[in-house]
Amino acid sequence: MTAVTNGVNVQALLDAREVLKGAPEAAQFTWRASSTWQDGVHSTTTIQNYFGLGEEQSHKTETVFDADHPAVFAAEDNGITPIEYLLVGLASCLTAGVASVAQNRGIQLRSVTSTVEGSHDIRGILGVDSDVRNGFSGIKVTFTIDADASSMRIVPNVARSFVILKKARSVRARSFQSSRRGSSP
Amino acid sequence: MTAVTNGVNVQALLDAREVLKGAPEAAQFTWRASSTWQDGVHSTTTIQNYFGLGEEQSHKTETVFDADHPAVFAAEDNGITPIEYLLVGLASCLTAGVASVAQNRGIQLRSVTSTVEGSHDIRGILGVDSDVRNGFSGIKVTFTIDADASSMRIVPNVARSFVILKKARSVRARSFQSSRRGSSP
Numbered sequence: 001m002t003a004v005t006n007g008v009n010v011q012a013l014l015d016a017r018e019v020l021k022g023a024p025e026a027a028q029f030t031w032r033a034s035s036t037w038q039d040g041v042h043s044t045t046t047i048q049n050y051f052g053l054g055e056e057q058s059h060k061t062e063t064v065f066d067a068d069h070p071a072v073f074a075a076e077d078n079g080i081t082p083i084e085y086l087l088v089g090l091a092s093c094l095t096a097g098v099a100s101v102a103q104n105r106g107i108q109l110r111s112v113t114s115t116v117e118g119s120h121d122i123r124g125i126l127g128v129d130s131d132v133r134n135g136f137s138g139i140k141v142t143f144t145i146d147a148d149a150s151s152m153r154i155v156p157n158v159a160r161s162f163v164i165l166k167k168a169r170s171v172r173a174r175s176f177q178s179s180r181r182g183s184s185p
Numbered sequence: 186m187t188a189v190t191n192g193v194n195v196q197a198l199l200d201a202r203e204v205l206k207g208a209p210e211a212a213q214f215t216w217r218a219s220s221t222w223q224d225g226v227h228s229t230t231t232i233q234n235y236f237g238l239g240e241e242q243s244h245k246t247e248t249v250f251d252a253d254h255p256a257v258f259a260a261e262d263n264g265i266t267p268i269e270y271l272l273v274g275l276a277s278c279l280t281a282g283v284a285s286v287a288q289n290r291g292i293q294l295r296s297v298t299s300t301v302e303g304s305h306d307i308r309g310i311l312g313v314d315s316d317v318r319n320g321f322s323g324i325k326v327t328f329t330i331d332a333d334a335s336s337m338r339i340v341p342n343v344a345r346s347f348v349i350l351k352k353a354r355s356v357r358a359r360s361f362q363s364s365r366r367g368s369s370p
Contacts, residue, residue, distance in 0.1 A: 007225030012259030017311045027313070029305040031269050035276035037297035040192030043280040045273045047265045052307070053257055060255075060262045067277030070245075072238055074197030077245045080232045082278035084216050088230045089270030091220035092252030095228040096267065112222035120214040122237070126202045128212070 008103035026053050035067075042068040042078045083120065083136075091116045094141060097158035102147060107154065110146040117142075193288035211238050220252075227253040227263045268305065268321075276301045279326060282343035287332060292339065295331040302327075 020027045029052035035045040048062040066079025073081075080088075094114040102109050117140045124134035143155055205212045214237035220230040233247040251264025265273075279299040287294050302325045309319035328340055 007227075009225070009259035013311065016259075017313050020308055020311060020313050024306075024308060024314075027306050027308045027311075029307055031266070031272055031303045031305060032300065033269060033272035033276040034298060034300045035273075035280040037280050037284055037294065040194070041281035041284055042192075043277045043297075043299075045276045045280075047269050047273065050269075057255065057257060059265065063265055065250075065273050065277070067273070067281070069281070070242065072242060074194035074201075080244065080248055081216070082274045082281065084218060084232050084235075085270050085274030085277065087216055087218035088220075088232065088250050088252070089267045089274070091218040091230045092228045092250070092270065093267035095220040095222050095230075096226035096252070096254070099222055099226055109222065112228075113219060114228075115217065115219045118216045120216060121209075121212050122214055123205055123209060123212045126198065126205060126212075128202050128205050129209075 004103060004106055004108045006099050006103040006109050008100050010100065010103045013100070028052070038078075040068070041073075041075050042066065083118065086136075087116050087118055087139075090139070090141075094143070094158060098143065098145060098154055101154045101158055102149075105149075105153060107147050107149040111144075112146075113144040115142045115144075116140070189288060189291055189293045191284050191288045191294050193285050195285065195288045198285070213237070223263075225253070226258075226260050227251065268303065271321075272301050272303055272324075275324070275326075279328070279343060283328065283330060283339055286339045286343055287334075290334075290338060292332050292334040296329075297331075298329040300327045300329075301325070 029050060031050050033045050033047050035043045037043050043066075045065045045067060046062060047059065047065075049056060049058050051057065065085070067082050067085065068078040069075035069081055070077040091114045094116070095112055098112045098114065099109060118136040119138045119140075120136055121132050123129050124132040145154065147154070214235060216235050218230050218232050220228045222228050228251075230250045230252060231247060232244065232250075234241060234243050236242065250270070252267050252270065253263040254260035254266055255262040276299045279301070280297055283297045283299065284294060303321040304323045304325075305321055306317050308314050309317040330339065332339070
């Protein structure tokens with residue numbers, strides 16, 4: 001197996017798995033977000049601190065996210081909608097999953113794009129029809145992967161393994177694109 | 186009922202509900218996010234376009250979100266984790282919900298903070314123990330509301346009504362803080 005340079009420290013994660021087998025209390029994390037109302041349906045949500053490995057932890061910096069609704073919902077569009085933040089989480093989880101699985105299998109990646117599309121019948125949230133599901137009716141995921149192996153060696157593992165994908169039960173991989181090339185410089 | 190100035194155009198939303206009763210096809214939205222791998226588990230996710238009201242729509246601006254993992258996961262902490270983006274979506278959804286319900290009920294808000302805390306046993310995602318749930322084991326929500334009414338006139342409606350809260354089945358309101366005051370200027 002040639003050395004791959006995807007940048008994921010898989011060995012550290014495998015080591016952590018061993019350590020946490022004997023220290024389940026260290027595995028108890030609490031993630032936090034705090035949203036402050038600005039005006040209308042515009043809010044700012046702050047993330048910095050979390051708890052894990054038995055003690056308070058902190059991201060390097062505080063990050064603030066604007067959420068709002070666009071003009072078609074009679075709002076000011078000062079940020080993306082709350083439901084789109086779910087897609088940010090899902091897409092970024094999938095991309096990190098592809099990188100991690102590829103690293104673990106010794107597959108060199110050149111590029112990865114994970115695109116998610118959530119179908120949403122807004123009659124649910126507006127209360128037009130109580131039979132309409134209030135949430136996504138389906139989520140499609142499309143991976144575009146340029147790697148030294150077929151995407152099929154990576155994607156099924158991601159679909160089985162990652163947190164958010166398990167919660168979004170209707171997620172399915174719709175298409176795989178990949179190329180096989182010799183090792184790139 | 187005195188005029189309240191929470192900034193939510195409830196009438197437009199009620200009008201939309203009436204219009205969509207007779208035009209279900211216009212209520213079919215598709216939200217999109219596209220995540221591009223940077224290095225390791227660091228990715229950037231872009232949101233701009235979506236489909237709704239029968240045609241392509243666009244936010245005023247493109248927004249790009251960094252996601253990564255912190256040093257305790259052997260990564261570079263170039264952004265919050267994917268699972269924290271779910272909390273951004275949930276917290277901002279709840280705050281927008283409080284503002285909308287208050288507006289609809291004629292309750293003047295002065296301040297709203299929605300804090301969400303997600304408990305996460307990372308032995309699930311690391312594969313330490315297959316009996317450990319791979320995802321949040323619980324989510325606590327704390328509202329701090331300063332308004333001309335008890336929070337209890339607002340919060341139960343939010344809990345029943347909003348998309349993301351329905352998906353996070355273990356969400357519960359843990360505490361309510363509110364004050365009653367005369368109308369503020």
